Amino acid sequence: MPAAPTLLHHVSLRSYNTFGIDAQARLFAAFASVEELQALLRLPEVQQTEKLVLGGGSNLLFTRDFDGVVLKNEIRGLDLLPGEDDRTALLRAGAGESWHGVVEYALGQGLSGLENLSLIPGTVGAAPLQNIGAYGVELKDAFDHLEAVEISSGQLRAFSHEECGFGYRESVFKGPLKNQYIVTGVVLRLRREHRPNVSYGAIRTTLEEMGISADEPTPQQVSQAVISIRRSKLPDPAQIGNAGSFFKNPEVSQHKFEELKARFPDLPGYPVPGGVKVPAGWLIEQCGWKGHRAGPGGNYGVHAHQALVLVNHGGATGAEVRALAEEIMASVREKFGIELHPEVNIL
Structure with missing residues (x-):
């Protein structure tokens, strides 16, 4: 032992x-x-x-x-496992591996399915807990199963795709099984054939600006476009303290969206099952928060290029950042009647 x-x-x-x-x-x-x-x-x-x-x-x-x-x-390790057919492969990653490192490894092996999730910070173990997603793709789209240790018993067990209960930035590990398991490894099902997903956000226009046809880009080219977009919008945590997108994009009913659209014609929205997803960053920017700085010397606030990101310019306390988040949520509630929810875990 x-x-x-x-x-x-x-x-x-x-x-x-x-x-x-x-x-x-x-x-x-x-x-x-x-x-x-x-x-x-x-x-x-x-x-x-x-x-x-x-x-x-x-x-x-x-x-x-x-x-x-x-x-x-800090559990590491990347292993390719045989898939059930010649069109897919299974990639097992230790929970302590860098998420972006896994994306780069998959691309280097000629496998696709993760390229839209390039440059998301954090480790593999956190990815299924909140079903990370970006640019029209979520972890669940490439997920096979995970391994986790039960805290109370120390027993290792596997969770299938269905057992994880994935939703928008949600899983069973943020709900009924919260604080009951520690993820030790994740197995992803990746494709040997590439079906590019360039419909979301600015991927298509970014590819064209890079001189790449948006009709048949390689997985590496889609990854490069996503990295370029993220770097242009999101601050590097090594330079400015932040946790990426602080709030989830809210979903509203079709009726509520049409009602808001009549009042705010520029309101963007993306159809989802049961309603419309509205960009939280747009709502926050309309309330005047983009680039806002607070505290002594403006040491924390909202990022100048992306209103969805709260930042610590240096020396801020977590309580100050939380208070700012609550002010932002209140202003969006008052102006649009929409409730924002943090994507970040607040302790």
Whole structure:
């Protein structure tokens, strides 16, 4: 039976979250295998306290110190598994792998299905928890199954696509099974044949600006276009503290959308089952928040190029950022009658 990794006391989490918030963990340990995780979960100090699993820390806002144990997932590994036919392949990725690293690996193997999800920050283990998505593609579109350890028993089990209960930025792990399992590996079903998805956002026009035909781009070219778009819109967390899109894009009924469209003719919308998805960034920008700065010296606020992104220019507290988010939500509610919900996990 392997020994548990060392438990550290009173560890700053500033370098473990992309917002750069200087919260502190009472206890902290990193694990690099299922066996190390199981050994940690057997420790009385771990069993008896609140647990937080950290990957890349790119979807978190700390508003306080964490009076429990932070478990840093560093399980690595990329393995190609045979698919059931010659048109697909299975890629198994350790939960601690960088998500974008997995996308690059898949492209290097001539596999498609992940290119629209290029440059999304964070690790593989977090991807299924919130069913990450971008530019018309979601993780569930390429998902086969995952492996996870049950916190209470230490048992490893598999979850099928259906068992994960995927929805828009949702899964069973954010609902009925929240805080009950730790993802250790994800298996993706990828295509050897390419069917480019360039209909969403600015992918088509970006490809054309790059001198590439938008009718039959390669997976690598679609990835390059997505990377170009993301870099033009979203700040690099290494330069400005942020967690990417702070809010989910709300969905409204067709009737509500038509009602709003009559009042705001420029309101964009994308049909989804049961209604219309409205870009949260557009709503926030219409309320005048884009580029807003607050706090001493304007040390936090809303990104100048993308109103969906809240930023820490340096020295902000998580409580300040949360208060700003609540102000934004209230203004959108008042102007449009639409309730915004954070995509970021607030602790």
